[in-house]
Amino acid sequence: MTSCFIRPAPFSAFSFARCALALILASGHLGHAAFAAPAPIVLTGSDRRPATSLNGEWASIVDPYFSGLFSFHHEEKKNGFFMNYKAKPGDPFPTEYDFSKAPKLKVPGDWNTQRESLMYYEGPIWYEKDFIFEPKPNTHVFLHVGAANYHSWFWVNGQKVCEHEGGFTAFNCEVTQAIHSGNNFVIAAVDNTRHEDGVPGLETDWWNYGGLTREVSLIEVPESFIDQYDLHLSRNEDSGIEGWLHVVGAQPGEKAEVEIPDLHAKTTADIGADGRAALHFKVQGLDRWTPDSPKLYKVAIRVGSDSIDELMGFRTIETHGTEILLNGKPIFLRGISIHAEAPYRTGRAYSDKDAEILLGWAKELGCNFVRLAHYPHDETMLRAADRLGLLVWSENPVYWALEFDNPKVLAKAEQQLGEEINTSRNHAAIVLWSMANETPNTSPRTQFIETLATRARGLDPTRLITAALLVRAQGKIKIVDDPLGKALDVIGINEYIGWYEGHPDSADTAEWQIAYQKPVIVSEFGAGAKAGLHGGENERWTEEYQANVYRHQLPMLNKISQLSGMSPWCLMDFRSPNRPLVGIQDEFNRKGLISDQGKKKLAFSVLEKAYKDKTIGKAD
């Protein structure tokens, strides 16, 4: 937030105007035409639609005071950066920006790792891109944004098209009225400033990478188009596929059609007045999706002249007592936790290559499961998990302390949860929606997350709801009785015996008291190690110490009767502002089993052996 209140006199009209406007704008309530715009929408499977990519180099202006948001000459609005105004001789006012001369930033990509001067930058940056587009008659055109961290505003040809808060979910802005045939330009303002009332809040143990961190494109759809759909295998009817789809602008009498050519299966359904069609049909000879055989089917979804060619697997997931059942059979989730940190180049991961490397390492480790922490990951990662056969824990960024008693914050968390589920609901790989990570056991917190869990169940009753809970330690007794556990199908537990608590061998005598007869996933444990640093197994930061922690953890965890899975912290070292230890951390969390430069640490093989020999967890 621009520092309005600390500036002593002389206090010019200019800075007063700027502060007042920035304050109003920050509150998002400026009714000014330049700032009013419809809310963006969610498009399920948007990555399966043909699109005009806007990826590549964008002009950029770093604007710490957000000066570009307002203009002196309201009637002309010429020098708000969103107007992309080109100065002309004789103009009655100075134009103090010019995107055509501005340095470039790559999209997708965080700005922090693209320019040294931006590594620590938190604030607004403007992006501008020129593009040529020929809209077809009777269509809608959407500006699709895979993600923009954290708060973002978009204009096309000077017209505001949308605003979005939340750094890890996709959104689509209608630009049909703003776009025209031929030359166009799009301008985005992206601000990664952290806020107390944000989701996540002020504190995270990951780098606050800012920018247009995922793909940006234009998606054109017919007048009546499918915005959301859900298809899944029924839990109650063998080989029954069910779901629904929703059409915007459905024409009277239009029917929904779903076809799975490889199964010679086809169904049609009427579309109701609310644009919704219920889908249900039986299939023969379906190969269910499993980690060992991640079978994906081409699925054609059509309404009128709109169609989406999906590629998806079909499986069921449920719990039975303390077991997790995949396709009706108990399964032990041999997992690892992963941040969306790009291997080798570091920065926010977004590409197929990033996903192939990260998930490739997880497969090498012997995993059938990954916890994608602490925010919804990119569709490229989820498509790769579908393809490679990795079950996924997907998480809403309700992390550590938030303003749990602030209804506005709850609304933001619900919005992000809705975007996450409605965008990614058709991935066979995703089996768990996680509501939160390590939140304080207070009643406002519990109510807040219970509300999210209810919403998630309402949006998607086919998957399991979880959250990562903290442990209460009384000496060697480890107690898990957080009341939030009542609202969950699966209990996630984060514990750091041997690192933040005790010594590696403290695990040998630990006794667990878990208040829930539900499946338990130990969603975090681990230790820091600098790759290549060697020494005694009780010497912190050495690879031997980290391996020693794993060797003591695994037999301890095997004693937990409800144990149905685990996702140690974590696969690869990742950048974090909380990790300043020079020569060891250098602003990286070093709990990875692999360094950010791909160097495997000793603990990698300790876990790999346990997973491949299946000495951890119940045999499945």
Ligand code: GCU
């Ligand atoms: C926490 C937290 C992680 C963090 C880890 C650590 O449990 O959930 O986000 O990185 O501990 O301290 O390394």
